[in-house]
Amino acid sequence: MAAVSGLIRVMERAARKAGGRLRRDFGEVEHLQVSRKGPADFVSKADRASERTLYDELLQARPDWGFVLEEGGIIEGDPTKPRWVIDPLDGTSNFLHGIPHFAISIAAQEPRLDGKGWGDVIAGVIYQPITDETYWAEKTRGAWLHDGRLRVSSRRHLDEALIATGIPFAGAGDPNEWVKIYAEIGPKVAGIRRFGSASLDLAWVAAGRYDGFWESNLQPWDTAAGCLLVREAGGFVSDWRGRSDPICDTQVLAGNDALHSRLHKLIVGALKG
Ligand code: 2AM
Ligand code: CA
Helix, strand or coil: CCCCCHHHHHHHHHHHHHHHHHHHHHHHHHHHCCCCCCCHHHHHHHHHHHHHHHHHHHHHHCCCCEEEECCCEEECCCCCCCEEEEEEEECHHHHHCCCCCCEEEEEEEEECCCCCCEEEEEEEEEEECCCCEEEEEECCCEEEECCEECCCCCCCCHHHCEEEECCCECCECCHHHHHHHHHHHHHHCCEEECCCCHHHHHHHHHCCCCCEEEEECCCHHHHHHHHHHHHHCCCEEECCCCCCCCCCCCEEEEECHHHHHHHHHHHHHHHHC
């Protein structure tokens, strides 16, 4: 049974409050699909309202901590204290199209001991409002779905592995790089999935649903909580060169030890030629 810390309680309370609002707004989106203007404005309002709720709740709980917000940018706090790294609506395109697969991602990142920049992510919460699932992790204390401990999958062979990815979209990312990597990995694995919410992709790797995940060109708020979840669930996260930063955002490769290493070799091979 997980002993939930005060920090996780604060994060989960904020996520649930913002998530309840997103759930209600998602119900409205379906009605707006057929309107001429479409639901885009409404969705960006829902996104900003979620961020505002998270900001207000977390500021009240930890008044001197700073923020890295997807919408609002960086808000400096006490540099000796951790800061929040927040995606108020991860999977915006899904939300916009009435597809119930999106999440709120909140991470707490501590300053480096030498005072030069930011260090480890010490806690992460990924909340999926539609299923009411809270994935959470704390550094050295494991990864959890509610009070159930998470472990990455134990599959070791590519031909039985289900791998998630993110495909470059709307001018973001390098489609040629993705195609090269896909050409190496796709034919060797049991399946590829692209569900459009990087934080949930990582949470599902931590939960052993996916056996691995790769995507490039992500942002810190997409990956900060999810990387901690995968690591605390016994998995590995690195970039294409095998470097394992606290927040892997520009390139993310995640999986258990065996599959991380196999996928890493395939990516290196794919990009060599
Ligand atoms: P967002 O919803 O917070 O913008 C996966 O590819 C990541 O890219 C998602 O976590 C998503 O985060 C972001 N993204 C932005 N636009 C996207 C799009 N059109 N399709 C898929 N992902 C998108
Ligand atoms: Ca996102």
